[in-house]
Amino acid sequence: MPHLSPTATPRPDHSVDSAGGTEASAHGAKKRFLHDAREYVRDTDHRAFLRRALAGYYTTRDGQKARYRDWEHARDAANLAKWNAVNRLDEMLVRFADRFEAGGGKVHWARDAAEARSIILGIVRDAGAKAIIKSKCMTSEEIHLNDALEAEGYGVVESDLGEFIQQLRGEPPFHFVFPCMHVRRGEISKLFEEHLGSAPTESPEELTMIARRYMRRLYVEADVGITGGNFLVAETGQISITENEGNARLTAALPRVHVALVGIEKCVERLDDLAVLLPMLATAGTGQPLTCYNTLYGGPRAAGECDGPREMHVVLLDNGRAAILADPEQRDSLQCIRCGACLNVCPIFKNVGGFTYGTTYQGPIGSVITPHLRGLGDWNHLSQASSLCGACTDACPVRIDIHHHLLHNRRNAVRAVPNRLERTGHRMFAAVAARPRLFAAGGAIFRRSLWLLKKLRLPLLRDWIASRDLPRAPARSFRDQWRHRAAPAVTSSRPTTSGGAR
């Protein structure tokens, strides 16, 4: 297998898990977030590019939603299916594992990233693997699996087009469903020219075909195929994989060994639950009626079947998920089916871009779960990166209360590390507001000195004022205006064109 040499750009993923090296300091992650956000916001061309790329999503998604007889009730049903499994997770996991092993596969349990890596390395070693092909798998990003495999000398190629492009670029995914949505076709053409020796082209179709041709050999030659999994069906002991390109199907069909790395929260109780969840996942994620391939695997090739892997392994990954489960308030964030809808509608995501988050899971849901997976103190700034508009909550097909969770994270962080300055400020305001005369005097001073705030560039207000205009202070206080108000003119028509004054 040709060795891929990703350009050695540093990964924007700011952290390495505890087993893999140094955890970014609390200050470091936040500082980098603010720095990267500032940089990205300035790149108006790229923001426009991102908006254009997402424009089609809204139209197709809304078109497909309209085909549901009742989308809102369908969301209730999807929520119920996942809520049921998450709230009985121990039972689901045991049932899944028993059924799956009855089908001839092997279940492995991994408490953390290091354990998952060593299990998979063990399987790969036992298989005497020479070449590994991989389909899209966010859990493997979470545990930095490729780095671990490459460190042991194994060549591993990402087969999903977007992930392949990101692998060649030496970058993690920009968006956990659309990994390379930030890359322009010209850049992809150059990348392929450099790594695959293809002719330059501006056509997305030709670029896709270049990757297709390149990958075909690798499917045939690979000994081990690694995939993720979207659902674990407890009733039947099957894993369900959702994809559009067909690369996951080839990855689980041609190599001798199939390994699936799946988070423990992916359980559903019954096969029938998928009759709800698969269409919802597709519609919320990409606006499709159903993703192109939804495939259920119950084990390796069975007796009488003419192809398929000899061995199948499922690695069940905890890596902090049980900690989310232990917080009843945020337990429902484990119901996430990773459709990515909350990213696509998030004004923050669209303005700071995916890399700024510095996390495996970007956007609103990433901001909710990352502090739990990696320590609240270090990642709480992500919860501040929200306008609390609630677009994420409205978009969520399983009804996770995402924006309230961001508020909860903020509250928990303040409880953990109280902000003295803010508390003193609030106390002072309360003291003034409770004394009408003092309040009036304070107001008078404030109205006259508002312009000073802009000039003084006080350190606390600097960031706020840098991108905003302060309103002009009114000449008289509200109380004064109210006292001297004219009698309401009921008959006179209200001016309707005064919006320009804002």
Added chain:
Amino acid sequence: MNARDAILARVREALSVPGPGPHQRAGEMTGHGHSGQAPTPPRGVLPVLALEAARPWLPDGGDTIAERLALLEENLGRLKAIFHHVPTIHAAQDLLFSLARERDWKRVAWHVHPLVEPLLSGVPCATLRVDDASGLAAALATDAAARKDALEACDAGITGCESLVAQTGSILVSSATCGGRSLSVLPPVHVVVATPDQVVGTLADAFDSLRERHSGHLPSMLSFITGPSRTGDIERILVLGAHGPKELVVILVG
């Protein structure tokens, strides 16, 4: 303690604290005067069957055979699949013949199936049977790269299917009844041949028919194929034929 027991112990410990019920906000449980906590669901009993709740809300699957056929055709069209409904197997043969001629197929792959075999008679190119002979020797042979290469070099794969889903325009294939795992995804064209009575309304109906047919022993792979392989990874622009088939041809006979 091994990893399995450790994880299960953590999960049980976590779930010993009751959480909010379904459709309930976390804040509704803990704060602001709401004293009633939703009970965690009783073990082994689901309060409402999610699927029963969802059946009337999901996209329509059609009530009659005619409705289902119309929906299937409409959905397949939307997915850019090619759909033919022909009256007889002879008409299907003619169709495959002209497809092979038009596209200049050199070799097509197939598996033993009551609809696939007659379809192939007179096809103007070479054929490759993927499930030939029986027993171990043939099974082992499929592990060889040469065998995979042979299938990869075919111009089309022809399979039967378990069922067709009107609601989504999907074709359900399985490793047990459709020539294994790779026949329906490795060649650049996938031709599916089926009869109208295989058309079911919804995904849930497809699961029902599976359970009936395989009575508890499900094939090792089941796949809902919904249109030809596609990607939107480059600037979110749709391209067909990413890694799987570029064309999906559905031939309904009868």
